[in-house]
Amino acid sequence: MEERLAKDIRINGMGQVPGGNYGKINTDGAATIQGEVRCASFTANGSLKLTNSIYAEQFRLNGTGRSSGTIAGGKLRVDGTMKLDGDVSFSSININGMLQARGGAVGEQAHIDGGMKLDGSAQYETLKVHGLLQVCGRLRARELDIVMAGACRASEIRGERISVRKRLGASRVLAWLSSSLAPCLTAELIEGDDIVLEATKAGVVRGNTIRIGPGCEIDHVEYRVHYEADPGASVGRAGQAP
Template structure:
């Protein structure tokens, strides 16, 4: 990154006004009061960024909040992250929980956990392993795979917080893609070339071009070939 400063390192508790850096490392509790741009960013602990974040590589382990927009080439998240605006990424791998108060665009999105995206979720390849209730207004991609990972510990936790037991699912209005495989998904419309529904799906309308398969435990109101 041109015209960048040396490095920004926060250990324990500290804050920065923002700016351009080569490397940003936060271990503990860090606060960035403005926009920040860097090549590499690594967070272990808690971090709040009140401006926009632009970086090449980002690794987050813990709890982070970005109030502005977020743009990065490669993102690795382990924990909980809240984004106050749009997110643009190359490849993003996440384990935990993500909340996005905007649109999300990526080349590849691999998620294991739960998410809430108030806008559009768009990626070339989506691989979603659900451990909790998740939602997006609309979802688009070339290859879309949604599965529910019914780990024993997640079952026990959800039984404690809801009287209805393990009801993890993905909720969205529309899903559009080329290759689509879904489990435990509730949607109004699904459009794709090849569509396969696994167990736990509740779909209003399926529109497919080439092939359509449905598990006996999936519920579909109507389907038609385009």
């Protein structure tokens, strides 16, 4: 019984995998995973449908994926598009394309080249985005670097080092993902130690060192050490915290 549960699975063409514990799962074609799965590694080339949650130490998708549950594990790489109803919980995430979840995302580090859309919140130690980032909830990252190729948003952004810039010369894929919207970040609150912003609309920006660049519209800036604003920025009021 234990030997059967730990076996490897390979699908070429169309096929289904029942829920359970496995070693390696490899699919080439159109695969459906029925039930909850735990495995050491999961590699899917083509189309993938997950009817439940999955845990994999290494998860790689080349193509399109759809999950009805949560995906979690060690390392996640998506080259294509992945949509899911649950949360995304991986230590390391690398997305070349689009990741969209009705839940939230949590992990150590994430690199997004394309887009990530979350109905929930996001929390990472390091988060680097080239493209789109849309978080309906709160965004927390010790180090946050966003190079925008379209409309980005979060209700609140908190971190230590926060950098938001516009991307010049975006690729065709990123131009399509942006839906022809000008690069702009919108947030109610941005709070951190070292903050550099471009093309950002925010109610409050609070931090130690704050640099407000061109295209920004900020209602209130509260700084502790240093503050500067580009002539092309609009700041309602700025004051040094005691």
